[in-house]
Amino acid sequence: MRQERRQERRRLWQEGCGLRQKGGQERRRVQQERCQGRQQGRREKGRGLQQERRLLQQKVNQAAPAAVLRGWGLGYRREMADWDVSAIPADFFEVAPENWLRRDRERLHELRAGGRAVHLHGVSLNLGGTSPVPVDFLRQVRHLMAELGTPHYSDHLAASGDAHQLYDLFPIPFTETEADRVADRIRAAQDVLGCRMAVENATWYTNVGGMGEAEFVARVLDRADCQMLLDVNNLAVNHKNHGGLTASEFVATVDPRRVSYVHVAGHEFDERFGLHIDTHSQPVEPPTAELARRLRREWGCPVLLEWDNDVPDLPTLKRELQWLASTTT
Numbered sequence: 001m002r003q004e005r006r007q008e009r010r011r012l013w014q015e016g017c018g019l020r021q022k023g024g025q026e027r028r029r030v031q032q033e034r035c036q037g038r039q040q041g042r043r044e045k046g047r048g049l050q051q052e053r054r055l056l057q058q059k060v061n062q063a064a065p066a067a068v069l070r071g072w073g074l075g076y077r078r079e080m081a082d083w084d085v086s087a088i089p090a091d092f093f094e095v096a097p098e099n100w101l102r103r104d105r106e107r108l109h110e111l112r113a114g115g116r117a118v119h120l121h122g123v124s125l126n127l128g129g130t131s132p133v134p135v136d137f138l139r140q141v142r143h144l145m146a147e148l149g150t151p152h153y154s155d156h157l158a159a160s161g162d163a164h165q166l167y168d169l170f171p172i173p174f175t176e177t178e179a180d181r182v183a184d185r186i187r188a189a190q191d192v193l194g195c196r197m198a199v200e201n202a203t204w205y206t207n208v209g210g211m212g213e214a215e216f217v218a219r220v221l222d223r224a225d226c227q228m229l230l231d232v233n234n235l236a237v238n239h240k241n242h243g244g245l246t247a248s249e250f251v252a253t254v255d256p257r258r259v260s261y262v263h264v265a266g267h268e269f270d271e272r273f274g275l276h277i278d279t280h281s282q283p284v285e286p287p288t289a290e291l292a293r294r295l296r297r298e299w300g301c302p303v304l305l306e307w308d309n310d311v312p313d314l315p316t317l318k319r320e321l322q323w324l325a326s327t328t329t
């Protein structure tokens with residue numbers, strides 16, 4: 001009887017040993033599989049990055065050499081799709097990348113044929129917002145920059161919508177805290193782009209905060225170490241609506257080394273709101289044009305005309321560009 005119990009205990013012990021051994025083997029197998037899975041994942045991710053770099057390099061190689069940013073430019077709009085590109089007397093163009101990322105880009109390559117640059121000026125980066133910086137979008141922008149051979153991408157110092165893209169520009173409160181927060185977002189965007197970007201001073205119709213706009217912009221530029229797209233029409237509109245610095249006085253606070261180029265446009269007075277609205281639907285006002293010419297002369301800045309609404313025909317735009325480029329007002 002006692003011997004039977006001993007044999008039974010030994011059998012149970014041996015079974016237990018077998019189970020423990022099996023359990024150990026199973027754990028090791030699972031660990032090995034997990035490890036192999038992680039290695040495989042890292043290898044695939046590495047292959048993905050390598051492929052992305054290879055594609056980017058291919059685009060860089062395929063693109064013509066980067067065109068030099070110079071002279072007088074024009075914001076290219078869909079109303080110009082049928083125009084003879086060679087008849088447009090502009091030295092460079094600007095397009096919104098949002099309109100071209102998932103579209104046939106033959107027209108863009110037509111624009112840049114002949115050595116004219118095509119720069120990217122976006123409207124949806126939402127630098128003033130709180131949603132995460134859109135990494136995938138910026139990667140696509142980086143690829144498009146490489147494809148077009150342009151070193152220039154800009155967006156506005158404004159918010160454009162967090163949960164939903166509103167395709168409009170809302171002011172950022174002029175405070176030190178907001179300036180630093182936005183500058184950090186610009187730095188994050190530049191990390192993805194792999195180069196500096198430019199930010200444009202925007203029009204605003206109401207705002208809060210104790211800083212002046214010039215001080216706010218200077219703080220953002222310094223902290224982000226980015227470029228500025230200086231819109232002198234926006235300065236004129238803000239001065240008409242809110243007083244404060246005139247466009248010339250504001251320009252005097254700007255470090256010319258930060259400015260990549262200058263925007264000019266026209267605006268309108270809206271009696272309903274009692275405000276001057278930045279409509280980009282009118283000829284440029286003579287004082288704005290003269291300020292742009294001065295920056296062109298003294299700083300060597302290229303200047304670009306934005307005409308987005310009620311876009312006139314080609315002869316009218318030609319006359320406007322020729323008048324801007326003339327030395328007289």
Ligand SMILES: [Fe+2]
Nearest residue numbers: 200231263306
């Ligand atoms: Fe502008």
